[in-house]
Each structure stands twice: as C-alpha cells, then as structure tokens.
Amino acid sequence: xxRTYDEWLHLARTRVLANAGGQIPGMxxxxxxxxxxxxMQLELFRGKxxxxxxxxxxxxxxxxxxxxxxxxxxxxMLRDNELHSFFMDEEVTMIDVGQFMEWVDRFWTNNLFYKxxxxxxxxxxxxxxxLQLPPFLLTLTxxxxxxxxxxxxxxKDPGGQHNLGFEMAPLGQGIxxxxxxxxxxxxxxxxxxxxxxxxxxxxxxxxxxxxxFADQAGWNLDLTTxxxxxxxxxxxxxxxxxx
Numbered sequence: 001x002x003r004t005y006d007e008w009l010h011l012a013r014t015r016v017l018a019n020a021g022g023q024i025p026g027m028x029x030x031x032x033x034x035x036x037x038x039x040m041q042l043e044l045f046r047g048k049x050x051x052x053x054x055x056x057x058x059x060x061x062x063x064x065x066x067x068x069x070x071x072x073x074x075x076x077m078l079r080d081n082e083l084h085s086f087f088m089d090e091e092v093t094m095i096d097v098g099q100f101m102e103w104v105d106r107f108w109t110n111n112l113f114y115k116x117x118x119x120x121x122x123x124x125x126x127x128x129x130x131l132q133l134p135p136f137l138l139t140l141t142x143x144x145x146x147x148x149x150x151x152x153x154x155x156k157d158p159g160g161q162h163n164l165g166f167e168m169a170p171l172g173q174g175i176x177x178x179x180x181x182x183x184x185x186x187x188x189x190x191x192x193x194x195x196x197x198x199x200x201x202x203x204x205x206x207x208x209x210x211x212x213f214a215d216q217a218g219w220n221l222d223l224t225t226x227x228x229x230x231x232x233x234x235x236x237x238x239x240x241x242x243x
Contacts, residue, residue: 008212009243011205012140019143020084023110027081030110034074041067080106087135090243095131095138097175097236098124101168104142114150117160123167128175133241137213141221144206145179145232151199152183152230173238180232184225191223217241 003011045063048055083103101124109115153162165180190196192211197204207223214221220235 026110037070087139125169134243149181177234
C-alpha cells in the first residue's frame with residue numbers, strides 16, 4: 001500500500017507521541033521513588049532536630065547533603081523528560097548527536113524493562129560533528145530502532161538480562177549510529193516492507209515509516225540479522241537535513 005508524505009508524517013507524529021506515552025508508568029514509578037527518598041530523608045531530618053534541638057548546624061550537613069542529592073536526582077529526571085519536547089521539534093537546529101544519545105539512554109530508563117533488564121554498552125566517540133537536522137527525525141529513527149530491539153528482547157526472555165550495544169562514531173564528515181541486540185528475525189522477512197512483522201499484534205509500519213523518512217533525508221538505513229544478533233545501522237551525512 002503506497003502512502004503520501006503527509007500520511008507518513010501524521011503516522012510518525014502519532015508514533016513518537018505514543019512511544020513517549022508508553023513511558024508514563026515508568027516515569028511515575030521513578031518519580032515516586034525519588035519522592036519516597038525525599039520523604040524518608042525529611043522524616044529522619046525532622047526526628048534528629050526533635051531529639052537534639054541544640055545540635056550545631058554543622059552536624060546537620062550530612063542530612064542536608066542527602067536531601068540535596070535526592071532533590072537533584074528528581075530535578076534531573078524532570079529535565080530529561082522535559083527535553084522530549086525539544087527533541088520533538090520539526091524545525092532544523094544544531095544537534096550534538098553524542099549528547100542526544102546520552103539523553104535517549106536516560107529517557108528510556110522510564111521503560112522499566114530497559115532500566116532493569118537491559119545492560120547497555122555505550123560507545124560514543126569523541127569529535128562527532130554537530131549536525132543540522134530536525135530533532136524530531138532523529139528521535140523518530142532512534143526510538144523506533146530501540147523500541148524494536150527492546151520488544152525483541154522481551155519476547156526472547158522476559159525475565160532475563162540482555163546486552164544492547166550502542167555506538168556513535170564519525171563516518172567521513174557525518175556519523176554512523178549502530179544498535180546491536182542479541183535477537184534475530186527470519187531471513188525471509190523484509191523488515192522495511194509495509195506490514196512485515198514477527199509480532200501478530202503489530203501492524204509492521206514502524207520500520208517502513210523510518211525508512212521512508214531516511215530515504216527522503218538522504219540517510220542510509222540498514223537492518224541485518226546474522227548468527228544470534230541483529231544490527232541496526234544508521235548513516236547520517238554532515239549536511240543540512242529538512243523534514
């Protein structure tokens with residue numbers, strides 16, 4: 001089935017929002033954990049003051065330090081969640097792809113399977129170029145690759161741990177991003193064809209959608225499976241990219 005550019009764009013916007021919405025239970029869980037730590041530290045702090053009202057202020061510094069750490073962690077989590085709005089922007093801007101990938105890893109800890117069951121091997125090389133592109137397009141592409149990898153790991157062994165390899169490296173004047181997962185898909189499956197999927201409850205539109213926009217942008221996209229692993233490879237040239 002052929003689709004127009006506007007139809008693919010509408011699907012892409014919906015998909016990115018849906019992926020973010022799927023993180024809400026994990027966001028709530030993580031925020032609740034930080035609030036629990038704050039509540040506990042405040043209670044301990046209050047008890048110490050009641051028991052020793054004449055205690056020198058300097059002796060209370062360790063409690064203040066623990067409270068500050070908890071507040072800072074909660075604030076960092078909220079800032080990372082807020083950054084998703086920036087990475088939804090469809091206007092061209094300058095992107096530090098290394099910082100982007102680090103943010104993706106932090107944001108995805110809202111997915112509790114990713115947080116507790118995925119062991120991430122991150123290799124972000126120095127001297128990566130800053131790229132001119134719509135943040136939305138990068139978020140869409142990386143999100144879809146990561147979502148497929150995490151779901152494949154869950155299907156393979158929901159109770160076990162899985163190693164995912166991330167690498168962001170220079171390629172000529174541009175960059176190459178690879179995501180390697182310990183999963184496979186059938187060799188006769190064409191993953192970039194519409195409705196090609198290994199999951200009966202999926203429509204098989206995510207990767208074809210990403211491939212459509214990658215081709216439009218002049219990016220190279222590939223997904224291969226060999227042995228017992230699958231590799232997603234994205235090449236982005238150092239040129240201004242429009243959505």
